[in-house]
Amino acid sequence: MHKFYARKSLKGKSLFSATVLAGVSVLFWAFSSSSDRLPAGDADNGKLFLPDGFQAVVVVDSVGKGRHIAVNDNGDIYMKLRGVTPEGGSVALRDTNGDGKADIIRHFGDYKDPQSYGTAMRIHNGYLYYSTATTVYRNKLVKGQLVPNSKTEVVLTDDYPSKPYRVEHVAKPVTFDDKGFMYVPFGAPGDVCQVESRKPGSPGKMPCEELDWHGGVWKFDANKLNQVQKDGVRYATGIRSIVAMDWNKQDGNLFALQHGRDSFTRIWPDLYSPWQSAVLPSEEFFKVTEGMDGGWPYYYYDQIQGKKVLNPEYGGDGKKEGKASEVAKPIIGFPGHWAPNDLVFYTGNQFPERYKNGAFIAFHGSTIRAPYPQSGYFVCFVPFKNGLPSGPWEVFADGFAQLETIVSTADAHARPVGLSIGPDGSLYVSESVRGKIWRIMYKGDKKKFGARQLAAMEKRKLTSNNIRMPDEIKDNLQKDNLQAGAKLYNTYCGPCHLNDGNGDGNRFPPLVASEWVSGNSRKLIEVVLKGLSGPITVKGKPYSGVMPAHDFLNDEDAAQILTYIRMGFKNNASAISAAEVKSVRSSLTGK
CATH class of the missing domain: 2.120.10.30 (TolB, C-terminal domain)
Structure with missing residues (x-):
């Protein structure tokens, strides 16, 4: 029987070898780890x-x-x-x-x-x-x-x-x-x-x-x-x-x-x-x-x-x-x-x-x-x-x-x-x-x-900046503008409205949580550029002081001040850009 198997295997050597190799391939595929069969990752x-x-x-x-x-x-x-x-x-x-x-x-x-x-x-x-x-x-x-x-x-x-x-x-x-x-x-x-x-x-x-x-x-x-x-x-x-x-x-x-x-x-x-x-x-x-x-x-x-x-x-x-x-x-x-x-x-x-x-x-x-x-x-x-x-x-x-x-x-x-x-x-x-x-x-x-x-x-x-919770102050990408706005505000606005934005409670109205600040942005820009006089009401209280025009401020400085007060002082309003100030100034002056 042993000799018979040998003779048969010699006659069918090609078929037998192919079958054995196929079996070995299947066994190798089955028992090798999956990582051996995966392509190489890119270097980066x-x-x-x-x-x-x-x-x-x-x-x-x-x-x-x-x-x-x-x-x-x-x-x-x-x-x-x-x-x-x-x-x-x-x-x-x-x-x-x-x-x-x-x-x-x-x-x-x-x-x-x-x-x-x-x-x-x-x-x-x-x-x-x-x-x-x-x-x-x-x-x-x-x-x-x-x-x-x-x-x-x-x-x-x-x-x-x-x-x-x-x-x-x-x-x-x-x-x-x-x-x-x-x-x-x-x-x-x-x-x-x-x-x-x-x-x-x-x-x-x-x-x-x-x-x-x-x-x-x-x-x-x-x-x-x-x-x-x-x-x-x-x-x-x-x-x-x-x-x-x-x-x-x-x-x-x-x-x-x-x-x-x-x-x-x-x-x-x-x-x-x-x-x-x-x-x-x-x-x-x-x-x-x-x-x-x-x-x-x-x-x-x-x-x-x-x-x-x-x-x-x-x-x-x-x-x-x-x-x-x-x-x-x-x-x-x-x-x-x-x-x-x-x-x-x-x-x-x-x-x-x-x-x-x-x-x-x-x-x-x-x-x-x-x-x-x-x-x-x-x-x-x-x-x-x-x-x-x-x-x-x-x-x-x-x-x-x-x-x-x-x-x-x-x-x-x-x-x-x-x-x-x-x-x-x-x-x-x-x-x-x-x-x-x-x-x-x-x-x-x-x-x-x-x-x-x-x-x-x-x-x-x-x-990672694209995943972690952003810090309300440090991660504000406009914080540099806000810091510049704070300095300009304290120079040009603080003497009347005070550095904390609360005003004097008499002639100068508060900017804190003010409907004038958080409301229509164009109206606020006009107030800065044109000034304001006559009786107004802020947060339910009348004021009659005079605010002089601040049209001497360039567009960037005005925008920084307005962004500072709109995004601070409990107003929680959007920023104002220099382009917005320029547009309003142009409509007022015709230039």
Whole structure:
């Protein structure tokens, strides 16, 4: 028998050798560590800061203004673009040699949509789902084929033109449960359901009828085509605007992050300082259960106080709670205006065990935090257990903006926007400035991963200007102007209004908490340039002194003084620029 086996093996040597080699390859693949099969990270990790043991490789550097991404089970990457280019509104990428870099890049997408702001890219049941601001599309994926050549199907269209009001937050992210349903948010028409949207002092509508069709999440049949909103069922309400959303397969629930309202200090300067307007309200992370009410537009979450409070449009003052106990609280309240734009739960096996089933969140970054540094612009991680956070949120990937202090959003080199988990457990991150994509991999010893490997990222959470809580005084980027304004004020205004701004209580009115100071900025500039005489009333008390014209002040000096008194002395009003002073001076003099 032994000889027979030998003779047979000689006759079939080629086949036998091939079979053995194939088996050895399979065994090697099965028993070698995952890090042995991963491509090398870039020497600088694509300029990202990551926990120890993680590496990043830039898959592609620039393919257009990128949005959300999805990675197929063979490693192909699909990214939605911000607009529809002549080549198409989406990009497909493939790495053919395993070095982590895309060497095949194809644009595709034959749809035409004037509202082409991309807000979704997901793979579900063999289909590639993606969206513009108004429409959810899908294409059938063919195994081994990079670019789908199937007919583009319309799954859902937002019939918002039929609504009685202009809709602003029309993003269409999508996610799916395991029962055949698709979840799509319909964003709020405005900021906070005011009678006159974004008008200072305008009250909120009561009730807010816009909640009938917006400010919530609707559930649809994932396989039905050509649906409109009325074909779905309202699943949750009271959530202003959602871009980041994912179904937690372990927990069996929907999770989403709300973009909070804007413009506290511009609309309610007597209630909110520029600092409060920069850090509030919270970006709320919700566990979205059926029938949930997140509280918008009546309430917002204050992460500093750790509670929900009434919006000022509905009688709030930053502290009143009203019936806040009747609406859902977030599972985490992140700082204001960070713009959470994608959420994925980690289901891979490549990363250390502590990441399993946890949540990765891409914060696109703020635009309206002035006069404080813009904030966000990083990827966060939240550990989860039993469907809820099991520890504080962490900084996972930072350095996208490549700036220590982000004064203007336009200065940021990159803004993370999309997340996806690859078949090998790598985390892919896309950004919106150039369409850059990173692949983040773990190369260390998973058994030894712990606090030491996270220490540097924890330090970034406490020290990085784009993440930490800004100091109200030190981090005000206009503080130098305020200091110059204080010196000028004490020289030209202090003798009458006193250095503390309280006036003499007789001839010279107070500037502290004054309606003349925090009110119309043009009127205040005119008072400085033209002077003022005759009886006036300030804070309910009459004054009849004469203020001489200070038109001898140049535009910059006048602006510094006015900014100093408007942003101080309990006025909490916006700054005044030299250009504004110049414009008013020109209108007064005709020059």
